[in-house]
Amino acid sequence: MILWFTIVTVVVAAVGGVLCVVLGLAGRRPSDLSVGALALLELLLIAQVVVGIVAPLTGNPPSGSLLEFWVYLVSAVLLPPAGAIWALLERSRWSTVVMGVAALAVAVMVWRMHVIWTVQQA
Amino acid sequence: MSTAAQPRRMTGIGRVLVIVYAVLALGATGRSLVQIVERFSHAPLAFTLSAVSALVYILATLALIFSASRAWYRIAWVAISFELIGVLAIGTLSLVRPDLFPEPTVWSFYGIGYVFVPLALPFLGLWWLVAHRPATVPGGEAAPATP
Numbered sequence: 031m032i033l034w035f036t037i038v039t040v041v042v043a044a045v046g047g048v049l050c051v052v053l054g055l056a057g058r059r060p061s062d063l064s065v066g067a068l069a070l071l072e073l074l075l076i077a078q079v080v081v082g083i084v085a086p087l088t089g090n091p092p093s094g095s096l097l098e099f100w101v102y103l104v105s106a107v108l109l110p111p112a113g114a115i116w117a118l119l120e121r122s123r124w125s126t127v128v129m130g131v132a133a134l135a136v137a138v139m140v141w142r143m144h145v146i147w148t149v150q151q152a
Numbered sequence: 153m154s155t156a157a158q159p160r161r162m163t164g165i166g167r168v169l170v171i172v173y174a175v176l177a178l179g180a181t182g183r184s185l186v187q188i189v190e191r192f193s194h195a196p197l198a199f200t201l202s203a204v205s206a207l208v209y210i211l212a213t214l215a216l217i218f219s220a221s222r223a224w225y226r227i228a229w230v231a232i233s234f235e236l237i238g239v240l241a242i243g244t245l246s247l248v249r250p251d252l253f254p255e256p257t258v259w260s261f262y263g264i265g266y267v268f269v270p271l272a273l274p275f276l277g278l279w280w281l282v283a284h285r286p287a288t289v290p291g292g293e294a295a296p297a298t299p
Binding site: 095097098101102105108109112113116117120122124125127128131132135139 | 163164165167168170171172174175178179182183185186189190
């Protein structure tokens with residue numbers, strides 16, 4: 031993985047997540063802003079999939095378990111759309127919180143992926 | 153807004169509960185899949201428990217989604233009670249007999265690896281179930297979002 035790109039993804043996920051949770055608790059329904067944050071995050075995650083495929087071929091192999099890395103990545107890619115669908119089936123303030131929770135979970139997962147890639151012991 | 157005769161759907165803050173359960177189900181499933189595929193013999197008990205906890209989270213997620221139906225509501229009670237017992241028992245066991253858990257499970261040390269969300273979640277789940285019985289009481293539509 032590429033460190034700066036990981037950081038960008040984690041920051042977008044964390045900021046987007048906190049934003050959605052705050053907007054939701056403030057009573058906002060899903061808007062272009064909150065859904066857009068999730069869409070942007072999904073775009074970055076798809077780019078991470080490309081990075082995950084290409085990086086080992088260009089002399090940037092994972093140091094940890096490749097299987098574990100991909101399990102996390104596939105889960106992370108599925109979360110924003112799943113969260114958005116689940117949220118938009120019922121547009122209430124809690125829908126926005128739901129999207130925030132999904133984004134925050136992605137933030138943790140992407141960071142964990144980077145740890146698996148770079149500093150896995152044994 | 154909605155008519156009281158409608159069957160109770162998963163609504164409002166309950167949807168947040170479901171997404172948290174879904175995230176834990178995903179995390180626990182992924183973790184136990186990796187553990188069992190890569191090194192099951194290393195810690196068979198811990199990894200079996202990981203798989204069990206993953207199944208419980210999947211079941212609890214589905215049961216909460218469909219908890220308007222009485223059957224699923226009952227399944228939700230069973231799954232979440234099992235989850236509560238699991239996190240308390242495994243959490244305690246991992247403190248008392250750490251040798252049984254050379255590698256962490258979702259429930260080790262009461263879910264410390266998941267910032268204790270696994271410890272809080274069953275209480276929230278049971279609270280939600282108590283507060284949202286399936287349509288036994290007519291007219292008891294879920295309260296609108298709190299102000």
